[in-house]
Amino acid sequence: MSTTPSILLVGLGGAGCGMVSRIAPHLPSVVRVALIDTDASILNTTEGQEAFQIGRALTRGMGTAGELAVGQAAVEAEEPALRRLFNGYSLVVLVTGLGGGMGSGGAAPLASIALDAGATVLSFATIPFSHEGERRKRQATEALEKLATKSHGLVVVENDLLALQVEADASLSAAFSAADEWIAGSLRALASVFTPGALVPVDPAALKTILEKPGSPTLFSYGVGEGSGAALIAAKAACDSSLAHGPGAITKVGSLFVQVTGGLNMSATDAFEAVSIIRKKFGGEKTTLLGACVNPEMGDRVEVAVLGASLPVPKPAAKTKKGAKGAEANQPMFVFATEESIRRGVFGNTPLTFRDGEDVDVPTYIRRSVRLTPAS
Amino acid sequence: MNKKPLPSFITVIDIGTHKTTALTAQVIDGRARMLGFSERRTDGVVKGTVIDVEKLHASVHEVVNDLERVSQRAVEQVYISIAGPSVEGERVKGICIVPAHDGRITKLDYQQAIDSAKRLEPPAGRITLLHMRQPSILDNKPVGNPVGQQGRRLEVSFWRITMEEGNVRFRVSMANGMSITVRDFILASHAAACAVTNDSEKQGGVCVIDIGAGTTDWVLYFKGHILCSGSIAVGGEHITNDLSIALRISRETAEDLKHRFASAMHRDQDVNQTIWKDGDKSVGDQQFNRGTITQVSSLRYQEILSFVRKDIIVQLEQIFSGHEVKLDQNFLPSGVILTGGSANLADAAEAAQNIFGVTARVGIPKFDNSSLQKSEYAGVVGMMIAALEDAPPLVRRQKGFMDILRDLFRF
Numbered sequence: 001m002s003t004t005p006s007i008l009l010v011g012l013g014g015a016g017c018g019m020v021s022r023i024a025p026h027l028p029s030v031v032r033v034a035l036i037d038t039d040a041s042i043l044n045t046t047e048g049q050e051a052f053q054i055g056r057a058l059t060r061g062m063g064t065a066g067e068l069a070v071g072q073a074a075v076e077a078e079e080p081a082l083r084r085l086f087n088g089y090s091l092v093v094l095v096t097g098l099g100g101g102m103g104s105g106g107a108a109p110l111a112s113i114a115l116d117a118g119a120t121v122l123s124f125a126t127i128p129f130s131h132e133g134e135r136r137k138r139q140a141t142e143a144l145e146k147l148a149t150k151s152h153g154l155v156v157v158e159n160d161l162l163a164l165q166v167e168a169d170a171s172l173s174a175a176f177s178a179a180d181e182w183i184a185g186s187l188r189a190l191a192s193v194f195t196p197g198a199l200v201p202v203d204p205a206a207l208k209t210i211l212e213k214p215g216s217p218t219l220f221s222y223g224v225g226e227g228s229g230a231a232l233i234a235a236k237a238a239c240d241s242s243l244a245h246g247p248g249a250i251t252k253v254g255s256l257f258v259q260v261t262g263g264l265n266m267s268a269t270d271a272f273e274a275v276s277i278i279r280k281k282f283g284g285e286k287t288t289l290l291g292a293c294v295n296p297e298m299g300d301r302v303e304v305a306v307l308g309a310s311l312p313v314p315k316p317a318a319k320t321k322k323g324a325k326g327a328e329a330n331q332p333m334f335v336f337a338t339e340e341s342i343r344r345g346v347f348g349n350t351p352l353t354f355r356d357g358e359d360v361d362v363p364t365y366i367r368r369s370v371r372l373t374p375a376s
Numbered sequence: 377m378n379k380k381p382l383p384s385f386i387t388v389i390d391i392g393t394h395k396t397t398a399l400t401a402q403v404i405d406g407r408a409r410m411l412g413f414s415e416r417r418t419d420g421v422v423k424g425t426v427i428d429v430e431k432l433h434a435s436v437h438e439v440v441n442d443l444e445r446v447s448q449r450a451v452e453q454v455y456i457s458i459a460g461p462s463v464e465g466e467r468v469k470g471i472c473i474v475p476a477h478d479g480r481i482t483k484l485d486y487q488q489a490i491d492s493a494k495r496l497e498p499p500a501g502r503i504t505l506l507h508m509r510q511p512s513i514l515d516n517k518p519v520g521n522p523v524g525q526q527g528r529r530l531e532v533s534f535w536r537i538t539m540e541e542g543n544v545r546f547r548v549s550m551a552n553g554m555s556i557t558v559r560d561f562i563l564a565s566h567a568a569a570c571a572v573t574n575d576s577e578k579q580g581g582v583c584v585i586d587i588g589a590g591t592t593d594w595v596l597y598f599k600g601h602i603l604c605s606g607s608i609a610v611g612g613e614h615i616t617n618d619l620s621i622a623l624r625i626s627r628e629t630a631e632d633l634k635h636r637f638a639s640a641m642h643r644d645q646d647v648n649q650t651i652w653k654d655g656d657k658s659v660g661d662q663q664f665n666r667g668t669i670t671q672v673s674s675l676r677y678q679e680i681l682s683f684v685r686k687d688i689i690v691q692l693e694q695i696f697s698g699h700e701v702k703l704d705q706n707f708l709p710s711g712v713i714l715t716g717g718s719a720n721l722a723d724a725a726e727a728a729q730n731i732f733g734v735t736a737r738v739g740i741p742k743f744d745n746s747s748l749q750k751s752e753y754a755g756v757v758g759m760m761i762a763a764l765e766d767a768p769p770l771v772r773r774q775k776g777f778m779d780i781l782r783d784l785f786r787f
Binding site: 344345346347350351353355360361363364365366368370372 | 422423425427461608609610613614616617618620621622627668671672675676679683
């Protein structure tokens with residue numbers, strides 16, 4: 001049995017590196033971590049991890065300043081070195097924050113290098129907050145389309161949706177750390193099952209049976225439960241997670257991979273019951289792969305991670321931007337504000353009005369998580 | 377019941393979150409003839425709660441000054457409305473075991489029951505403002521006037537309105553500061569109901585919901601009496617706020633768009649309908665998707681109504697504990713009547729109909745002066761009607777209100 005790492009976790013760009021370096025200490029040893037960026041100052045702050053500075057000739061150790069072309073060129077220039085990095089890994093997890101130059105420009109080329117190296121590529125990409133501006137949003141959307149074709153699985157984490165998950169009175173930093181925690185938890189849960197010695201171990205290569213082809217719509221969800229019936233609570237949380245219900249998310253999949261991690265007390269029946277809840281919700285008629293792992297540190301906590309893919313659906317005809325109608329569709333008028341004061345508006349400094357544990361001064365559509373989307 | 381002698385002039389002041397209105401009328405043959413009306417934006421009140429005393433004081437002062445100028449009469453006595461979250465209602469009961477051998481109830485027995493109900497102390501820090509008569513129960517059967525009837529156990533109940541001491545004190549001292557005495561307080565939702573319903577509707581059963589800018593006050597009538605009332609610190613201002621957050625526009629623009637395009641129902645045809653902020657294609661004009669506006673406004677509006685429904689059901693469960701009461705057309709034959717400024721929102725009645733499952737309409741106050749026949753003036757017009765009646769279901773206290781205050785302030 002080889003104990004060399006079989007999973008490579010790559011953080012790309014400022015946001016990706018930040019996220020990966022924060023979650024790296026909590027990952028099992030089976031995961032090797034690499035950080036890739038052009039900005040030396042970002043790589044310097046992340047101690048103890050393998051860092052790859054790329055595009056030295058292009059940016060002289062600075063950031064990409066939001067330029068897509070720079071990010072793309074930086075990755076392409078270092079292709080041989082990166083190919084060596086990916087060699088021998090059956091699963092490459094790419095974490096990046098889209099919207100800037102490095103993430104948006106470099107993610108797709110990087111994923112394609114990993115694909116060429118024969119790895120299964122699973123990408124986590126965050127979409128910037130709506131109020132970060134139209135340009136970043138557009139760059140992110142375009143990059144997402146490219147990245148989807150180069151990854152076996154693409155998990156899109158909308159910052160807007162994450163902001164909705166945190167408490168109404170939470171700060172902006174809490175919203176961001178919630179994003180970190182969510183991704184870290186998911187990765188930890190995914191990685192633990194590939195650890196030799198797991199209760200029901202899964203070969204990383206087996207993920208290929210779930211994520212068959214690059215570009216298929218990916219379902220990903222994650223839930224945590226605690227106390228008695230923790231596995232069931234976690235399964236339900238994973239079913240109800242708003243990240244599995246975002247716009248464009250799929251609810252039924254053909255192939256499903258369910259991973260349950262729990263403490264020493266977790267029984268097999270618990271794990272199987274959790275799986276049956278997940279299957280009832282998301283399908284998985286074609287293949288269902290179950291992984292289970294016991295981690296004494298978990299105590300009475302149980303984590304459930306769900307990964308699934310349906311077959312690629314034919315893309316709807318590309319939207320043509322014609323005349324006024326196209327302009328309307330792209331209007332940036334739908335906002336998810338996050339900060340307390342923004343959410344409460346003119347009631348910002350008035351006493352809170354609580355009903356059923358909710359601050360009713362916050363707009364109803366935010367509390368109900370109703371996404372206001374322009375009809376296409 | 378000894379009626380107060382009616383003054384020949386009545387002045388009412390309705391202090392709302394958005395605007396303060398005042399009306400003076402002369403009473404001729406039991407009818408009110410309007411002498412003057414004034415209206416001002418209220419400052420210093422948010423969600424029905426006073427946050428800036430000085431500002432509120434100034435705006436009420438202006439309203440009274442305006443009123444005196446228009447009506448050419450000095451205001452001496454006023455009725456002031458009470459509404460908002462600091463007003464609470466609860467049921468109080470008084471019991472009298474009939475002493476007579478034949479079980480016939482005398483006036484004294486009846487009075488005894490009423491006294492025992494009214495003797496109940498309000499919770500600490502609150503002042504009892506009104507006792508509103510509910511049907512008397514004689515041997516578990518509701519009766520109209522129990523005097524002269526036969527029975528063993530007479531139960532009299534009232535819907536008692538209490539308010540935080542500080543709030544009452546503040547209102548009275550505000551009036552006194554203008555050399556005006558407060559004649560009485562009127563429950564705003566009851567006033568609005570007086571303006572938009574008639575006695576037969578109250579007799580059958582009707583729920584009046586006054587959706588103002590900052591608060592939503594409701595009152596439910598059953599068999600001609602107030603069964604319960606309540607208030608929620610959510611109102612039309614919240615719809616404006618939601619719109620300004622969702623569309624990233626100023627409060628004023630949001631208010632304007634709300635009046636022109638918002639709706640209590642979100643319909644498919646609204647989606648993709650583009651609307652212009654100003655419509656004159658000038659520089660700085662913005663276009664919006666109407667679907668977004670109706671989505672935001674309908675969610676909030678329907679939520680407000682469902683909060684009211686929930687509160688009503690909670691109250692009904694307390695009052696009719698042990699019996700199952702359904703909030704349906706049988707219980708409320710006259711359905712739901714919406715009044716207040718936010719009742720003007722498009723499709724408001726339809727939304728109420730969907731949520732309550734009973735017929736619903738927007739109530740327009742009945743008043744001689746046509747300029748006040750708008751739902752936002754239901755409060756002030758209704759106060760005038762209630763002041764004119766100054767009779768049941770508002771039951772006068774034995775001790776006048778000023779006596780209570782005199783005790784309170786020792787003057």
